[in-house]
Amino acid sequence: GSTVEVDPGVEVDEENAEDDLLGGLKVDSTADIEVPDRLVDQVIGQDEARDIIIKAAKQRRHVMMIGSPGTGKSMLAKAMSQLLPREDLQDVLVYHNPDDGNEPKVRTVPAGKGEQIIDAHKEEARKRNQMRSILMWVIIAIIIGYTLLSPTSILLGIIAAGIVWLIFRYTSRGTDAMVPNMIVNNGDQRTAPFEDATGAHAGALLGDVRHDPFQSGGMETPSHDRVEPGSIHQSNKGVLFVDEMNTLDVRTQQKLMTAIQEGEFAITGQSERSSGAMVQTEPVPCDFIMIAAGNLDAMENMHPALRSRIKGYGYEVYMDDTIEDTAEMRRKYARFIAQEVERDGRLPHFEREAVEELILEAKRRAGRKDHLTLLFRDLGGLVRVAGDIARSEDRERTTRDDVLQAKSRSRSIEQQLADDYIERRKDYELQVTDDGVEGRVNGLAVMGEDSGIMLPVMAEIAPAQGGGQVIATGQLKEMAEESVQNVSAIIKKFSDVDLSEKDIHIQFVQAGQQGVDGDSASITVATAVISALEDIPVDQSIAMTGSLSVRGDVLPVGGVTHKIEAAAKAGCTKVIIPEANEQDVMIEEEYEEMIEIIPCSNISEVLDVALEGEPKKDSLVDRLKSITGSAFEGGQGA
Template structure:
């Protein structure tokens, strides 16, 4: 969207058409000619040989609009650019010089028919003439099916230009989306000619095809996921940016087009590229250096401030999505408010709106489809809420299925109290799908005589392993001596998908402390939060999704970091008691079952 907006702001008067001409001195090096797409009167006076391509009625209007610098109106008046006019003029001029091939074939066919039916010749000769006629007809079909064969059968070879970049009918600077393009589509190509031998081939200049970098000349070239381009393509792209021109050649080494290389073709474009942070290392360093040297590297935020101005922009966005779809009904005020509330929730941060407009637009369309199925003229908040259930991502649907399966097999326990068992909370993958993550800890005599070990299992990632190491400092400090001869086993139950991140730190700490001190943990309590080595609870992401997952699992109380309190966006139907915690003492106070050992432990921690 930003790239398209940039193209609309760029000047139209600089648009250029490009024509490829045959090179008499070197057949495989076609000549290139660049002309102004919409020339003003001053340009035509400097190049008077172009005047013949415009009618006497057009010249006064060109003079008037050119002097007023009204190039957009000039583009609408001329309609056909100079390059297209030249190509058509040359083609008509060439056709006028010789007898059309169709006429010759028709004349020859009539002559053969006359000989067969009216001339007194032997029967076998007649059949021979019929066979010859059929052969000529077959050759004519082949000549039309294979590019260039018909031209080469003519007495004169085609010398007319080929228009390879045509900006006719454009009223704005070109915007070219080259996302996913291969080398030929991006950098230009020369077609393979299977009939290049024996004088039957297509002339080199007629096989030249401009690439996206040439089509975007004087405009904007947009490439999404730029890291997906091969490094050698990125180098060629860099060359085109630096030189502002790039010759066209065949991109396949096995093709006859590889022998062809044109003179440099203009490629003066503004590159707008997009990618993801993990892919930055796959972008050529020289290309990044060029971008920083002549432009900007911009990190696009994933959220915006929750202000009345931005709220109005979201309302406008909803209206645009409805208009763009064209099939769904409009939204009433309550439905719009529900969408805006979902934008707050999707951001996962206090006083922020999400900038994931693609997903937000999907929710708008889903709500519209629900209302249309009901035959409603306006979408209400009920349809939006119903659409949220339909609109769930694969991860969310999978998360609900996993929770149901674990509850069925009693992997998730939500009642009673158990030693060393805690219901942690997590998000599934990169989505906003919450998941209840049971964690079990057990203390056993050390297998080593020298020291005890902390053994964590469950396909833990790097950050998750480091979080377990950090938590070790907590229970070593508060539980007391004797740990040096104890092995602590921590298991993240049935985490076949793997565990990453530190949001299960407080859950791990509670499970281990419970196992070491033999104090049961309330199973109706779930928790999420990170811990530093001094026992302070730190904020985490995806709090709202985790709370909803806990509610769906039947958990009644959820412990969250105090810093995340304003990040919570849950519906009123989510019947869960939220408890804000600041440190490990607060966590243990709400998670452990009341008993004398608990009082002693809290007293020891409180100092």
């Protein structure tokens, strides 16, 4: 369980909560929903990560968070900074070192004190400058007065005055050196600092000393004034967040580790040739809590010592991608929209129906039965686009229509590509035809993460040149070979044809596209091969997706919702999906009327639906039914 329980702050209709898309929330719009103040209470789902953050904040431990982008890693890191005590914060000042100009001194004072010290120094410098200029003008006045008395030496007098002026002007630099450089200023911080050092270069992370183009001759900037803090120093007593840890180069990771171990880290110029490289400050405190984030890949490529450091002195936590769809969760999703609207500050609040549509979308995007997606960054993007549409039309509330429009606008690159692809294919009449075709099946694939595409497969059988082989081209070759292997086990049992004497050519029509995942097309290939082998045409108004076992079972696949929508868009009127995927179907209303979904659990059922030409087909299906295994039962992949 979680330690913080969050109530959206409005009445809940408990009785009908389960059936209501808003989990029984009695609200007209998100304006009625209260948003918690603390960031940690705004986090939805990720109970484990949140508990760990709360615990780690108390114990001052480092945390490693692994998971998909947009699930709340940086949000949690920021939330942690709000949980750390403000009293510990410090200001850091860098002073000129009169003994060694290249080793500036470092002093740490309680937050807010730094400002006072700087002011005092400035005041003193100002006074001193004032005194000096008074002194200077007095001397100049005396010289001028003196020359006026003896007009013969006017020129000498002017020269003397000039020399005095120059001396004062140059020596005045010495007084600048008295004012320290405040590199960390926490005077106005209301919470412990949060620094996001994702993708930072060494200088930004570890601090730097600027190059001085005038290294001597009285024009130089004193070295302490050129010192710049890094994120590790600015996050002192707070949180340092580093996403994609593995993109930091190894040397920088090593230095970061030293910083963690020592709790302080001297600042020096990072570029070797610059005059800054000659300067090194005394150690500067960097007592931060590190939150390292990334995907699994990031973890593997992280400096092993750094990883074990975090592991040994902290926690590791995995972020969830989806969460169970419960009434309570839906209420929190409604609150999520309220949060995003308030954070943005300009969007109109969402009407009840608009919230419902977004929660439906969260269900769809989960791609998993009875779950909601936790990829909130994308969902937040949708909230903003929908809100922007409403705002641009000066509406007081964001409506369901705005959400629907936003969805079609904020399509991913892959979705746009897929649509473009369908458009272009229309030109070549590769679309659905009314006549059945032997050996040709409309397969379905997923492009990217969230867009389906229709991918016709053609099979042709020819006498083998040598031993029979499967001939396929492109990136889907392996998949094709595997599907043919699976189907050949079945074919052997019911057909006289010896596949070892045949070459099977498999062509994926227009599958040159990058990013097409054909892993789930094995029933498509099987159907095409059997159709070609037995000379039975395939109904072209049907599309299909599913994986095939050696026993003839149709196994579940991913992305069914997107695939079904793609089939409908391409003009198919029926679509075959694995029975085990039936519960994952969350197509949008507009497609429901366009296409009939036919769940199948066995290849014989697939062929029964997809093949044409009654007598031949019926006998084939009967033979198949008698030999293939029982229908796939079980909840795998659901």
